[in-house]
Amino acid sequence: MNETELIAALSALSESSTNRKILVGIGDDAAAWRPSRSRLSVISTDALIEGVHFTRALGNEAIGHRAMAANLSDLAAMGARPVLCTIALGVPRDELHEGVLEMYAAGARLAREYNLTIVGGDVARSPVLMLCITVVGEVRPTRMKRRAGAKPGDLIATTGALGASRAGLDVSQGRVHLRDGLQDVALRAHCFPQPRLAMGAWLAASQSVHAMTDLSDGLSTDVLHMARSSGRRAILERVPVSSSALAAASAQGMDATEYVLAAGEDYELLVAIAPRAFRYLNSRFTKRFGSGLECVGRFEAGEGGAIVGSSGEVPLKASGWDHLRRGDSAGS
Amino acid sequence: MNETELIAALSALSESSTNRKILVGIGDDAAAWRPSRSRLSVISTDALIEGVHFTRALGNEAIGHRAMAANLSDLAAMGARPVLCTIALGVPRDELHEGVLEMYAAGARLAREYNLTIVGGDVARSPVLMLCITVVGEVRPTRMKRRAGAKPGDLIATTGALGASRAGLDVSQGRVHLRDGLQDVALRAHCFPQPRLAMGAWLAASQSVHAMTDLSDGLSTDVLHMARSSGRRAILERVPVSSSALAAASAQGMDATEYVLAAGEDYELLVAIAPRAFRYLNSRFTKRFGSGLECVGRFEAGEGGAIVGSSGEVPLKASGWDHLRRGDSAGS
Missing domain, CATH: 3.30.1330.10 (PurM-like, N-terminal domain)
Structure with missing residues (x-):
């Protein structure tokens, strides 16, 4: 079991x-x-x-x-x-x-x-x-967002680039050493992550946001979880890699995309947004928070997920944490 | 510390x-x-x-x-x-x-x-x-009872006799063997205690009930806790010993009152009741629940507590569980 x-x-x-x-x-x-x-x-x-x-x-x-x-x-x-x-x-x-x-x-x-x-x-x-x-x-009852609710055609976005927390873990455990600025950024992301409460409340106020969850287990795991909860298929087209994750992956000879797909605990938010609303919502988001949403893909009808690489679509597998195997805690 | x-x-x-x-x-x-x-x-x-x-x-x-x-x-x-x-x-x-x-x-x-x-x-x-x-x-806001609120003169009562859970622990750990009926009662009290939700809600509806807590840490500890929270002094006059606790204490050559004062996890309720209301409240309680409240003492002005023995009042000490020393969990 x-x-x-x-x-x-x-x-x-x-x-x-x-x-x-x-x-x-x-x-x-x-x-x-x-x-x-x-x-x-x-x-x-x-x-x-x-x-x-x-x-x-x-x-x-x-x-x-x-x-x-x-x-x-x-x-x-x-x-x-x-x-x-x-x-x-x-x-x-x-x-x-x-x-x-x-x-x-x-x-x-x-x-x-x-x-x-x-x-x-x-x-x-x-x-x-x-x-x-x-x-x-x-x-407010009208504002609550769930993991379920993504619609076919919805764009998938995150509230920021990912992987800094994993890079910080690698730094803290001595697997990599990054140049000074990045070293601090990574350690800070790992030790003192900031929950996205203002962004969550702001996004929740928009009816164009159909589903929301936080990125605790890794992009691949959390996207597939939203897809399954919503009864949709997730297509990842672009993985936003933070600069410390890029440095930490390359220092270890790892693929940066793979590194981030499996990187948990960034605590950015993952949202499904009506495609027509995305551009305007993102411009308002950028004005409000000083940085934009990162569009990472889209939902379509179906199930499971895929990631678009140089050689076309390949199946997306959950490479994040299974809480009993790898030790992280499941959300309620 | x-x-x-x-x-x-x-x-x-x-x-x-x-x-x-x-x-x-x-x-x-x-x-x-x-x-x-x-x-x-x-x-x-x-x-x-x-x-x-x-x-x-x-x-x-x-x-x-x-x-x-x-x-x-x-x-x-x-x-x-x-x-x-x-x-x-x-x-x-x-x-x-x-x-x-x-x-x-x-x-x-x-x-x-x-x-x-x-x-x-x-x-x-x-x-x-x-x-x-x-x-x-x-x-309902008007019904909530707290540990604080006992007044000088209030009678202290429990919703039942105490010590059966401790007797069950002694039985389960092989320290005593009771005759058949009591053995089962004690084990059942220890393994499958019944929270007093109906009694709690009923007592909470009465304005004559000034304070309420549950008996999780032992009568002495919980009475002193209520006394301290309420800014009163507790006088214990009578300790209601359940028959299995009486048997378990005597089989171990222990004083039954001491045994019960330190016996936790009975999950009966401890209440402070206006003295004038006690008799009528208790008759209605008995009609409703088939057994009466056990009056164990009274609160008076002052602090700390005492227990009335054959040779007069002696100071009441918390003999129940200190959660960090003895291992039980503190309530919130």
Whole structure:
């Protein structure tokens, strides 16, 4: 039984309870329910476990920041505004509490930046360091975006170039050394990723945005996930490679496109946009955020996905993380 | 730095963000916020970690049930109705997925029984089995009960006799053997505790109930916690010992009262009730639920607590679980 099968079995066990207030259940970036007529609340959980999702070499501040960023990014992907979170901490017996506080402070700092209030949690002994964060956000019912919803003909875009976080991982683990500027950019992208909350809320306000998710598992995995959720076929025509990813791939003799297709944790957003609206939307986006959307392909009728190379279309395979095989955490 | 100091330091890091929608933050059974004018949502998180909160000897069904019960009990303590939950699972590499499904199914069964919808979660590799459940409930603003709120003169009551779960733990770990009927009762109380949701909602509807919490950490610890939160002094006059706890304590040559004061995980509710209202409230409670409230003492002005023994009042000490020292999980 692999991760997909286990999650399918777990989902099947969960679905027998039907609650008409629940609008989005298992399988999207976050779940959504309707606490009142005019509002939707959304919720998402991520567990991060030492030795699986991070090593202590990353440093306490980066561990805390990344855990919070991953959760905030799930809210961004729904177009939601952060409201509150709970944090459960597993702390090893010999752990210095100062280190735990440093980690927690970094998460709290990022939370504060986005008006996310930490309302509670849990502290328990654990064999390894463990953080489980649950975030709750709020979005107007007409604005919420899901992973499903892409239409044939929709353009696929990202909110930025990709691969810097993977390059930072390679740098931090000593696999490559980049020239000074890029080295810092890559490490910063890996240790202190910025969730795209303002971009998510802005994109969510447009009716031309049909589907949205965050790029946590790698472009190939996340595009195929959106295609499957939407019942469409994804055609990737262009992969936006960040300069640090280009340098890190070439330093290791790797193909930059392959490198980025499998590179997770950039936390840019992936959106499906009505083709007629793209140009105008992108010009407004550029004015608002100082950089444009990166058009990476389009959806068509069908299933699966392909990537257009020099020799025509080849099947697109998920080269990102299978959470149980490779260790990353699945979104809710 | 002990648990209390660590939690205080973590709380201090969390409080700098002020959000007027948040009504209850860190420190109660659950946090509460106001998603709309007429409703309150409440949220609580518990992490359960193998080797700390449970051993595999408990069996998969009991592990799943207990994790869900602990979380539902936090909603009961706020007087809230369950709405939804997320479940993050940490699964060891060599774990049989069938066992994980059995555990999850038991939690899902209890969730369904109380109309709690599982809306998402996370599955990740972990060195030991780990469950982190976050529950969300709903309560009318005028009905929500907190741990704080007890007034001088209030009677302290529980929704039932205590200690059966501890007796079941002793039985399951081979420390005692009780006669057949009690053996089963104790094991059942330990493995499949029932959260007091109907009682919690019923008690929450009464304005004579001034404070409420659930008995997860032991009577002494939880009473002192309510006293401290309310700024009152607790006087315990009578400890309601369940028959299995009486048998288990006496089989081990232990004082039954001491045994119960330190016995956690019964998940009965602890309430502070206006003294004038107690008799009538208790008669209605008895009619509704088939058994009465157990009056255990009273609050008075002051701080700390005492227990009335044969030789007068002696100071009441928290003999329940300190989460970091003894391993149980703190409520949010």
